[in-house]
Amino acid sequence: MSDARSLTDIKRDLATGVRQMRTRYPTSRSAIMPALELAQQKYGQLEGLTYQAVSELLDVPEIWVFEVASFYSLFDRAQTGLHHLRLCTNLSCMLRGSDALMQHLQDRLAIKSGETTSDGSFTLTAVECLGACEMAPALMVDARYHGDLTTDKLDGLLASLAGRPAKEAT
Amino acid sequence: MSELMLLKNIDNPDASRIETYEKSGGYQGLRTVLRDYDPDQVIETVKSSNLRGRGGAGFPTGLKWSFVPKDNPLPRYLCCNADEGEPGTFKDRILMERDPHQLIEGMVIAAYAIGCKTAYLYIRGEYDVSIEHCQQAIDEAHALGYLGQNILNSGHSLDIHIHKGAGAYICGEETALLESIEGKRGQPKLKPPFPAVAGLYECPTVVNNVETLACLPHLFRRGEDWFSSIGPKDAPGPKLFGLSGHVRKPGLYELPMGMPLGEMLEEYGGGALNGAFKAAIPGGVSAPMFPSDLFDVKMDFGSLAAAGSMLGSAAVIGLDETASIPVVARRITEFFNHESCGKCTPCREGLTWAAKILRRIEAGQGQVGDVEQLEMLCGGIFGKSFCALGDGAAWALGATIKHFRHEFDALIAPQTMVS
Ligand SMILES: Cc1cc2nc3c(=O)[nH]c(=O)nc-3n(C[C@H](O)[C@H](O)[C@H](O)COP(=O)(O)O)c2cc1C
Ligand code: SF4
Ligand code: FES
Numbered sequence: 323m324s325d326a327r328s329l330t331d332i333k334r335d336l337a338t339g340v341r342q343m344r345t346r347y348p349t350s351r352s353a354i355m356p357a358l359e360l361a362q363q364k365y366g367q368l369e370g371l372t373y374q375a376v377s378e379l380l381d382v383p384e385i386w387v388f389e390v391a392s393f394y395s396l397f398d399r400a401q402t403g404l405h406h407l408r409l410c411t412n413l414s415c416m417l418r419g420s421d422a423l424m425q426h427l428q429d430r431l432a433i434k435s436g437e438t439t440s441d442g443s444f445t446l447t448a449v450e451c452l453g454a455c456e457m458a459p460a461l462m463v464d465a466r467y468h469g470d471l472t473t474d475k476l477d478g479l480l481a482s483l484a485g486r487p488a489k490e491a492t
Numbered sequence: 493m494s495e496l497m498l499l500k501n502i503d504n505p506d507a508s509r510i511e512t513y514e515k516s517g518g519y520q521g522l523r524t525v526l527r528d529y530d531p532d533q534v535i536e537t538v539k540s541s542n543l544r545g546r547g548g549a550g551f552p553t554g555l556k557w558s559f560v561p562k563d564n565p566l567p568r569y570l571c572c573n574a575d576e577g578e579p580g581t582f583k584d585r586i587l588m589e590r591d592p593h594q595l596i597e598g599m600v601i602a603a604y605a606i607g608c609k610t611a612y613l614y615i616r617g618e619y620d621v622s623i624e625h626c627q628q629a630i631d632e633a634h635a636l637g638y639l640g641q642n643i644l645n646s647g648h649s650l651d652i653h654i655h656k657g658a659g660a661y662i663c664g665e666e667t668a669l670l671e672s673i674e675g676k677r678g679q680p681k682l683k684p685p686f687p688a689v690a691g692l693y694e695c696p697t698v699v700n701n702v703e704t705l706a707c708l709p710h711l712f713r714r715g716e717d718w719f720s721s722i723g724p725k726d727a728p729g730p731k732l733f734g735l736s737g738h739v740r741k742p743g744l745y746e747l748p749m750g751m752p753l754g755e756m757l758e759e760y761g762g763g764a765l766n767g768a769f770k771a772a773i774p775g776g777v778s779a780p781m782f783p784s785d786l787f788d789v790k791m792d793f794g795s796l797a798a799a800g801s802m803l804g805s806a807a808v809i810g811l812d813e814t815a816s817i818p819v820v821a822r823r824i825t826e827f828f829n830h831e832s833c834g835k836c837t838p839c840r841e842g843l844t845w846a847a848k849i850l851r852r853i854e855a856g857q858g859q860v861g862d863v864e865q866l867e868m869l870c871g872g873i874f875g876k877s878f879c880a881l882g883d884g885a886a887w888a889l890g891a892t893i894k895h896f897r898h899e900f901d902a903l904i905a906p907q908t909m910v911s
Contacts (some may be wrong), residue, residue, distance in 0.1 A: 346653040348693055351675035358657060359617075361543070386675070394658030394679040396617045408618075413777055413808055413823055414578045414736040450661065450827055451579035452618055455736035456586075456743045465620040 327365075332375040336360055340379045350380040354390050354464050358397055366400040395449075403438040403445035408462040411448045414455035423459055424448060426473045430480065443484065497710050497730040498703070499746045502590045508625045509682045513593035519638055520713035522597050525604060526533055526646040527710075534605035541716050542728050547664075547701030548776070548804050548880075550727075550793040557698055559688035560606045566695040568610040573669055574702045577616060577661035578776035579827060580807030583732040584702035586744050587617070588622035592629040596652065596707030599636060601712060603650045606698055611650060612673055616657040627654055655814035658856070663833035665879050666699040667691075668833070679833045680879040703732055723748035727792040731806060737773075738765040738812035749803075750795070752785030757810050764812035771811045771895065774844040777805025777824045778884030780891030792864070800890070817896035817901055821848035821889055828885035839882030840872040846889060863893060 336357065343356040357376045368391055377384040391397045398406075409427060412418045412437055424435065427446055431439050434467020435448040454460040461476075468479060499514055501507035504880045508599045513519070513597025521667070525534055559569055572595065576584045588595060590870050595613075603611050615623050631654050632638040641649045662668045663678035670692045672678040691697025707729050713720045720728045733756060740762030747756065753774055774791060776834045781791060782802040789799045796803050811820060829843035846869045849862050866889065874886035893900060 334678045347673075347675065348673075352673060354675040355658060355672070356505050358886075359658065382675075384738065389677055390675060394617075396657075396659035411823075412827060413773075413820065414580055414742075416823055417737045417809075417811070417815060450830065451577065451581070453582045453585045453616065455580050455582050455809075456734065458742065460735055462618060467621075 327369075327371065329371050329375055332361070332371055333379055335364060336375060336379060340376070344380065350382050351378055354382065354387055356454070357393055358387070367401050367453075369399075369401075382456060401438070401442075404443050405464055405486075406445045406447065407464075408447050408449040408452070409435075410450070410452045410454070410458070410460045410462075411453075412451040414451070415459040418458040420459040423461075423471055423473065424475060426472060426476060428478070444480075493684060494699045496746050498594065498706055498732060499716075499744065500590075502586065502744075508589070508593070509765070510636060513591070514843045518593050518709065519597055519711055521709035522600055522638065523644060525601050525712050526644050526648065526776065529750070531605050531607060533600065534712075535841045538605070538711070538875055540712055541719050542726065543704070543707055544709065544727060545701055545778070546703035546731070547808070548578070548778075548802075550803060553700065556688060556700075557602070557606050559686065560696045561689060561696060564696055567610065567690040568606050568608040568619075569695055569697040570599060570606060570608045571666075571669060571673065571692060571697060571699045572599055572611065572702060572705055573664060573699055574613060574619070574622065575617040575657055575664035575669060576666050576702075578620070578778060578805045578807060579824075580736055580773065580776045580809045581734055581805040582736075583734050583744055583806070585622055587702055587732075588619065588626050588704055590625075592622075592626045592635070594706040594709055595626070595634050595702055596629045597638070598605065598708035599652055600633075600643065600650055601707055602700060604648050604696065606696075608698075609649055609651070612655045612692070612859045613651045613652055614655045614657060614669055614673060615662070616663075617659055620851075621698055622652055623656060630654070634784070636905075637885075637896060644860060656891060658835075661827075662833045662879075662881060665881065668879075669699060670697065677833075680881075682878075690831070691767070704904075706733055713888075724750040724792050724794075726794055731867065733760075733791070733808045734805075735761045735810070736807070737809035738769070739763070739810040740765055747791075749792035750790050752788050753791055754783060754784070756791060756808060757787070761810055761887050764810060765814075767813045769810055770813050770815055771817065773807075773809040773888075776807040777809070777827065778802075778880075778888055779804040780887050781895065783895045816854075816897045817892050818850065818853055820855050821892040822847065824892075825889055827851055827887065828881060832881065832885075836878035836882065838873045839877040839879075839885070842869050842877075843871055843882070843885055848875075852898060853903050856903065858900075860877075860904065863897065863900050867893060 339360045340357045344353045361372045373387045377387045437443040460469045460472045506512045506737045543553045598879045660678045663672045667681040687697040698741040745760045769784045771781045829847045834840045870886040870890040
């Protein structure tokens with residue numbers, strides 16, 4: 323995928339959005355995070371030439387862009403599945419059974435936390451508190467939250483997601 | 493139960509719309525401020541109201557604002573901290589999703605007080621719905637003249653931009669949050685200078701929590717006397733408590749401060765999920781836990797501090813008799829270790845080590861001396877780390893050992909007999 327996209331392509335895709343983000347701040351550097359966010363929304367993850375594209379669009383050193391991309395956990399620097407399942411395993415969710423849910427998901431998808439299924443459908447990640455502890459155990463699928471989970475609910479969710487692109491799965 | 497204020501519209505599905513908000517008195521506080529108060533009077537009122545920050549430290553809000561230098565020609569910034577990452581905490585998310593105009597109105601009032609024309613609302617990246625609803629609220633407020641140029645013909649102008657976080661608990665620490673808005677890695681900076689003097693882009697900056705700012709419209713609409721009549725004198729005003737973990741009725745509750753912890757867990761949390769409570773954490777996982785025989789502690793800043801813990805984010809996590817405290821300690825420590833920004837050695841190295849020991853204790857491979865080792869590590873981290881993340885981690889871990897040493901010993905004992 324990444325090979326097909328040239329620097330010119332990426333810059334053209336992002337130019338308008340990045341320019342708009344840039345107006346919100348007094349410095350170009352501040353627009354790095356929003357620019358990377360735009361790129362990730364567009365391509366699903368950050369890849370080789372994106373850093374250079376953002377650096378050229380904002381006229382900042384590429385290392386600044388890479389530093390930001392590597393610090394924040396929501397930036398994916400490797401290809402992820404069509405759907406990203408982020409299961410909270412922090413305290414309030416753990417107390418309400420997230421360990422068993424993690425086991426269930428790993429068994430069902432035949433992957434470990436941090437991995438992507440071989441067909442590219444799902445990435446599974448154990449995450450820290452999602453700020454949804456009132457509905458523990460909680461899970462974030464793509465950009466949306468699901469709470470009060472049970473293994474049955476998870477199975478239903480997996481079935482409804484299979485084959486659907488991430489954009490619709492909200 | 494007293495009258496609800498922060499949560500009064502929370503069950504109304506249209507609460508996030510400006511018409512609903514205006515109907516329930518919304519933007520009246522701002523109108524009053526712009527009509528009757530000059531900026532210094534706003535600061536004085538907030539000072540004398542005794543409003544204290546809801547983000548974790550309980551710092552007096554008016555006092556914080558008064559540190560912004562009056563003679564500094566640089567722009568001033570207001571940054572709202574909506575990074576909400578303290579495990580157990582979900583209050584700001586619910587406020588932003590369900591009734592975001594309280595926050596927007598509060599931000600306009602705060603910005604007026606400190607003379608700020610550009611404010612940033614830093615929302616953690618996972619909070620998609622919050623971001624959507626806050627952006628919609630900002631747009632609605634613009635359309636009706638509560639934001640933008642010359643707000644309600646007062647001459648005061650303000651733009652609010654949402655800065656979306658990208659998954660880093662440490663960005664909730666105020667200096668790290670400002671670094672993040674500047675487009676850098678979110679690592680804390682040395683204080684002083686405090687943000688009020690040299691913050692965002694080295695300009696005078698106030699950082700306030702979502703709930704702190706959301707209290708302001710009500711304070712100015714209903715007045716100081718009403719505000720002070722809620723809760724104890726040194727910690728007045730409406731307050732949100734998030735109950736989770738082993739409680740029967742997890743959820744967000746608006747209650748006056750000063751209620752005993754046990755009463756909150758029983759009356760509002762509905763009691764323990766299984767049997768009885770063993771312990772509870774009063775203010776997010778950074779706040780040292782209390783065993784159930786200390787549940788008469790009052791839930792306010794001063795009482796909790798005197799009892800060796802803190803109100804923190806007021807995230808109350810119940811632990812019933814099925815909870816294993818060493819496992820809880822391991823999970824909390826792994827969290828802090830994972831979120832450590834790596835800037836200073838006590839936190840970075842100490843927590844890695846502590847997590848390793850806790851994992852081996854849990855696996856039944858603990859060694860005699862491990863608990864002492866953990867205590868030593870806590871002592872080496874607490875007070876010696878660069879920011880409060882390390883302190884909180886050590887403080888919380890120390891309390892699990894202090895109150896439940898026997899549970900650690902019980903996991904280690906079988907090993908001892910073999911060797
Ligand atoms: C590690 C760490 C994480 C924090 N996370 C948050 C947070 O998510 N939200 C918040 O409002 N304050 C957080 N704080 C506290 C802020 O540094 C700051 O005190 C607060 O935002 C000030 O707002 P207030 O005066 O309105 O309470 C955190 C502090 C530390 C040390
Ligand atoms: S205490 Fe931890 S989080 Fe804070 S600066 Fe040091 S390493 Fe970073
Ligand atoms: S602990 Fe899982 S959402 Fe907070």
